[in-house]
Amino acid sequence: MEALLSTTYFGPIQWYQKLYRAEHVVIEQWESFQKQTYRNRCLIATTQGIQALTVPVVRGETSLIKDIRISDHGNWRHLHWNALQSAYGESPFFEYYQDDIRPFFTQRWDYLFDFNEAIRQKICELIDISPQVSLTKSFNAEADHDFREAINPKHPAPDADFESRPYYQVYQQKHGFIPNLSILDLLMNMGPESIFYL
Secondary structure, X not given: OEEXXXXXXXXXXXXHHHHHHXXXXXXXXXXXXXXXXXXXXXEEEEOOEEEEEEOOEEOOOOOEHHHOEEOOHHHHHHHHHHHHHHHHOOOOOHHHHHHHXXXXXXXXXXXXXXXXXXXXXXXXXXXXXXXXXXXXXXXXXXXXXXXXXXXXXXXXXXXXXXXXXXXXXXXXXXXXXXXXXXXXXXXHHHHHHXXXXX
């Protein structure tokens, strides 16, 4: 199976499951940028519940996802890192992975797509998966296994192949199990066992 995916910022577990299970994954780089999607946001579990972390982008002459620039507006890198420390500082594997994750909040990337690709590569390394990935050469109008719109924080489409099975979460006693959060939630709570969940 070949899966067509949008780019993601520390994408949800569902996205990484597609990445892991598909024989080949194509990541779309010629689509138009869409706000309020996983392309520039991730969801984490905090003591208050779900928190969205959004990477601010520069709205310029182009809306192609591959050309979208990251904005330095609002000190977001510092805020996101603090949110992750607060949310996962007590998790079983935060100390183990923090040195691998911190550079994404101390270094600068110009383009959102490049930033997301660097994140994807690091997460695959940490989970120990080696997916066959390529990037689109032009806009793919349709594909047999197209998850670009299906994996969506606001309006997820039904996905018979994805079942969010419970795993240990830091704030589970307070909020119950929260499904399909950022891959960081799985990694920080389950560590090397994350691959078995996918």
